[in-house]
Amino acid sequence: MNTTDDSIPVIGKRILGWTSAYYPGWRQEYLHPQNIDYSAVTAIIHFAVKPGNKQHGLLSDPAGLDFETNQITPDNSAALLKAAHAAGTKVLFALGGRDGQGEVYGATRNRFRAATSSENLEAFTNNLVKFLTNDNTGYGGEQYDGIDIDWQPVKEEDEQQYAALINLLSQKLSLITPRPILTAAVKDRPELFAKLQHQFEQINIISYNLAGNWPGWVTWHNAPIYDGGNKFPTTGKLLPSADGLVKAFIDAGVPANKLAIGIDFEGKKWGGVFEPLQKWDKTQIPTFGAIPYFEIINRYYKKQVYHWDKTAQAAYLRINTLGSATDGFISYDDEISVQAKIDYVANNGLGGVIIWDLGAGWLPEAEIRDPLLQAVKNAAYPLPY
Secondary structure, eight states, X not given: OOOOTTOOOOOSOOOSSEEEXXXXXXXXXXXXGGGSOGGGOSEEEEXXXXXXXXXXXXXXXXXXXXXXXXXXXXXXHHHXXXXXXXXXXXXXXXXXXXXXXXXXXTHHHHHHHHHTSTTTHHHHHHHHHHHHHTTTTOBTTBOOOEEEEEOOSXXXXXXXXXXXXXXXXXXXHTTSSSOOEEEEEESSOHHHHHHHGGGOSEXXXXXXXXXXXXXXXXXXXXXXXXXXXXXXXXXXXXXXXXHXXXXXXXXXXXXXXXXXXXXXXXXXXXXXXXXXXXXXXXXXXXXXXXXXXXXXXXXXXXXXXXXXXXXXXXXXXXXXXXXXXXXXXXXXXXXXXXXXXXXXXXXXXXXXXXXXXXGGGXXXXXXXXXXXXXXXXXXXXXXXX
8 A cells, every 4th residue: 555644544444436536737746646645546537638639739630639738748647657556546537628728618528529520530539549558558667547538518419429439439448458447527418428327437427616607696615515405596496516416317317326426626716705695796796716725725714714504515715804805705625525525425325436636635835735635535434433
């Protein structure tokens, strides 16, 4: 077993099927692979390769692969694979993900559409398999253990091409021994994933990024377990939650033990508001953006502004100042919400959890440098009484 100085030896029984953690290539200079506590996770997901070859900032071959945007370099691949495999931890690479910096909304989805067109799909899937194995040469003698498909959102008009991608890629992975793992990161189209469930080892629900300063919204948590009965003021529909997403996928026919929910080491910071369920008008739209856990702790956390939403099962900071311009509402996962989420997974027979961005939870100068990861480890792998 490979552990960091901060780790606690695992001597309890694991109660989850998996704990998979996303690790962006652009975080590797900040959180080096050798500093990850691999005993806390069953798999690392290297984030992320994008569809479409990109060289010097320009897209060329739509069936190619873009390693540049997220810094998935051969050196980064080799360093991660060597460290993780030495600890007995599998490494997948993610395909897709959110739009890159400077890209317009939907750019990555459009890349998927081009790559999976009838004229490009065969070459595209061949390129994925070649990258998986580095054309059977490996990366410093190591190869990836699987692929995580992160096409989001999948629109109704994308379903046919998405299914074609998964079916063909699954066929090609079956020719490799041992067969690489195929997983999906999902939020939409539960009926589609019910049809494709047998192709995936895991169907991981992205139960974070569940709020934003969009028209018709209210301030809301980034990654709540429950909606608490709270609704959109305009439509009357329930606000999003992990529980709501889980129920939608189970109702569609996806087995509970194939599903995971998300733990986000990156929070969301609202400005001009200070708590959940606040409304606004179009003349005073609140600011909104991502904020890593290490910045929340280093810059904003104070005991007196910390709050726990019992109904949503979510932590937040309530910063209410004399003027609304300096108000703040920071929604994030902490040790309490981590425990609550793992309890939810265990109590509902789900398969596991996924973690977004190991590096966002890294505090190199702290006594415990990876407090959220240790919280996952202690909850998912409980010590005996």
